Amino acid sequence: MELTPSQGLPFPSDEDFGNGALDLQFLAQTVDTKLFAKETALRSILYPPVKILGAAGTPNLSNGVQNLVTFSRIIQNRGFNPGTDMTLLQSGTYMMGVFIEAQCVGTVSANTVRGVSLSINLPIIPDPISGFVTQTATNSIVEPGTGNSLLTTQLIFDYQAVAGISPGTPVVNYFHTNTGSLMSVLNTSYIWLIKISELGS
């Protein structure tokens, strides 16, 4: 039995005892295995790990301080642990972002700063025991009025999986400097995390 040079497909050699049925079986099984591996790889790209969590809704956030926003509603969850756990189970390059819709509570003075920050602790590779680095993305706006405030921010990071080491839980903080008004983060807000590629070969 010999094999083709690229894909390793079997074919009988000149010295093989003739059994066409067995040769055909080997070829069928090898092609089956090779194609299945290709399909699996393609599906892993078409259906990457993704997690989207909605906010529970947080009323009456104070001004002048960072307010922690929590997300408890599962919108999408594939390739992650159940529930709200956002631990990465696969290595790769990920994109993460947050969308915040907040509403003024009461009348606001003009030109009010509102901002959102998104951060995650990434273990130091290859020595995660030594600590972590915190990646952060921020976005802030200046807007008056009593309407809804809409903000996004995002970050992209590489993560190399290490057994037993989690990159930590993403942290979202909301900040505003309203005078005479609080802000409420609405339950239409969400955080998302999606794998966009494997790590470089």
Add this chain to the structure above:
Amino acid sequence: MPGFTTHYGFPFPHMLTEVVDATNWKNLSEAIDVQMTNINTLANQVKFPNVITAVRASSLALTLNTLTDVTYTSTEFQNPAGMWTSGATITIPEAGIYYLSGFARVTSTTVTFNKILFTTTGTGLGTFGPPAAVNHSSSSSAGDWLTNATCLIPATSPNWTAKLQVLMNGTGSPNLTQAGLSIVRLSLI
């Protein structure tokens, strides 16, 4: 009694009771052909995700304090899948998780803030959130404003729509000079 492979059921003759003939080859080749076609379809979905880039290069007058749709012309597009035909609305035919990015450049005398929005409609998006929207804005000044925004949309049903809107708040006569909306599928759903 023929055998079949594990994953795709490719047929092959029994090694003791059957003699290979042309039909055995034909059956195996045809079965492989079907699966290779299916895998080619998957490969094309990976290589060519739904994508569109709509760019407006001509000016558009804005009404103060009013959301204005950014419209496009057929000469301002990368539109390989035909997801835009006219006006401001882009229709995405396939469910999936999409990444949206947009920008707008506006000249104005004085504004107090500006904003761009992605407004989406479609089955399933209603349970996801409001018209998914993002914005940036700035403090009062006159001049040339460049605003950008990004968003992730999990569209659970096909034929959802998206458009880019611009809002200027303040005084004067703002004029949109450039704008663009790009949409790319990151994942099937």
